[in-house]
Amino acid sequence: MRIAMLGFGSVGRGIAEAVSEKDLGLSITAVADSRSGIIDADGIDIRDVLERKRTTGLCGTPGITAEDVIESGVYDVLVEVTPTNADSAEPALGYITCALTAGRHVVTSNKGPVALRYDALMQLAVSRNVQLRYEATVCGAIPLIQALEIGLAGNTITALNGVFNGTCNYILTRMTDEGLSYSQALLEARELGYAEADPTYDVKGIDAAIKLVILANSIWGLNVSLDDVDITGIDGLTTDALALAEDLDCTIRLIGEIIPEKRILKVSPRVLSKDHSLVVRDTLNAVTVETDMAGEITLIGRGAGSRETASAIIADILFIRDCYVERT
Amino acid sequence: MKLEMKDKPGQLIAALKPISDLGGNIMAIIHQRDPSAAPGDTIDVQIMLDLPGSTLEPLVETLTAQGVNVVRIGEERLLIRRSVILIGHIMHTDLTDTVDRIDSSGLAEVAELGMVMPAINEPSSAKITLKSSSQEEIGRAIDLLRRVAREKDLLVIEPLEEYP
Known part of the structure; x- marks a missing residue:
């Protein structure tokens, strides 16, 4: 099956490496980054592209754009892995809309379009008889969407709680373990590359809230936006507060919570018993879903990273191939 | 009884x-x-x-x-306890008033309060334990504490689940 990729940053490179190393039956026929592109209907030599990106910072020829890639039509699935824009979702929203309109499947790791335009994009996909999949937008490598939609099909999901942001979880782990102050722990997270230069989205709970919006709209059809989430971040936390929690044999984690029946969507630091299954360490993510038939299920795994996100993207691509492409 | x-x-x-x-x-x-x-x-x-x-x-x-x-049925004693953590200028936003508003609500009483004050002008952190006779009342008392905290610009960190 042929795939075209928009975005060739850490996630894009992770996908390209996996496709070239593993025998997945996938052929990359087009790639565009923000400044260049390459299109070859017979399949691109991915090792060349990775090497060129590493040495020149460009994946292909300057002047070939994302729009050119979309219009080339030499692909079955468009893999959209450009950076998230949580305000307008552009330019990713435009790319995804074009590809779906042209009757191509789309797999994305981009939270913006899915959080802001879920209903419209899904309607478009259905009308063109193609798939839009977005496993990588929530909890990186954890197959959460797949578990909720397919593994737990037929269950009523009554509640969902989880650690959705690895950066915050790392900061809280370090504040607890080493008694670091919030700003010291944040600085350390930045040095290790776990936090962005502008950590606002992570530490203020916005990133976690966007993931709740995606789940609320896609799993329960609640039709909510970021404004509907009650958000408190971890930037006001003190080392003393963590020590006080410790006295109760507890700790503090940034928890995202959805109770669909009460329309509760909330991101806030919460006190949890230290042996609670959501108390995971470092940059891990964890999600517990409560269901009527299956009871409680907890998934724990890596929420970010090049290869980890590639895992979710590739699973979506192969799902589309196995369920929709090869059958037709 | x-x-x-x-x-x-x-x-x-x-x-x-x-x-x-x-x-x-x-x-x-x-x-x-x-x-x-x-x-x-x-x-x-x-x-x-x-x-x-x-x-x-x-x-x-x-x-x-x-x-x-x-x-x-004899006197029902208060047996349900719930602890939350507060962060902010707890003392300077009238701690007595904060405690009074819980105690006078008839829903719960403040049973324990532990506070750490790192330095003047820096936010304090406190663990506050409420006790009540029913889950419903303690839930309403926490709602009240949340409202008081919002007024006083204090951060309330609540438990994810009820624990003893």
Whole structure:
């Protein structure tokens, strides 16, 4: 099956490496980054592209754009892995809309379009008889969407709680373990590359809230936006507060919570018993879903990273191939 | 609580079993048999017990259904506790008032308060434990604390789940 990729940053490179190393039956026929592109209907030599990106910072020829890639039509699935824009979702929203309109499947790791335009994009996909999949937008490598939609099909999901942001979880782990102050722990997270230069989205709970919006709209059809989430971040936390929690044999984690029946969507630091299954360490993510038939299920795994996100993207691509492409 | 039941074999056991079924703990049983009582008369039994939150009503219903008359329910002690953590200028936003507003609500009482003040002008952190007689009331007391905290610009960190 042929795939075209928009975005060739850490996630894009992770996908390209996996496709070239593993025998997945996938052929990359087009790639565009923000400044260049390459299109070859017979399949691109991915090792060349990775090497060129590493040495020149460009994946292909300057002047070939994302729009050119979309219009080339030499692909079955468009893999959209450009950076998230949580305000307008552009330019990713435009790319995804074009590809779906042209009757191509789309797999994305981009939270913006899915959080802001879920209903419209899904309607478009259905009308063109193609798939839009977005496993990588929530909890990186954890197959959460797949578990909720397919593994737990037929269950009523009554509640969902989880650690959705690895950066915050790392900061809280370090504040607890080493008694670091919030700003010291944040600085350390930045040095290790776990936090962005502008950590606002992570530490203020916005990133976690966007993931709740995606789940609320896609799993329960609640039709909510970021404004509907009650958000408190971890930037006001003190080392003393963590020590006080410790006295109760507890700790503090940034928890995202959805109770669909009460329309509760909330991101806030919460006190949890230290042996609670959501108390995971470092940059891990964890999600517990409560269901009527299956009871409680907890998934724990890596929420970010090049290869980890590639895992979710590739699973979506192969799902589309196995369920929709090869059958037709 | 004081119970009244028929004076016949097996009645006391029948009255005590629902207590353990609901996870309660019987602390004392006082029963003085009246030697002049005739078969078929009723006897009085006083029981002191510790019940998990919100199980008093179902217990009374079960007992009544079994023909045991609940004559009197004694003082209900506050057994449900919940701790939250506060961060902010806790002292300078009138801590006495914060505590008073919980205590005077009739929903819960502040049972414990531990505070750490790192330096002047830096936010303090406190662990505050509320006690109440029911889950419902303690929930409403936490709602009240949340409103007071919002007024005073304090951050409330609540437990994800109720724990003892």
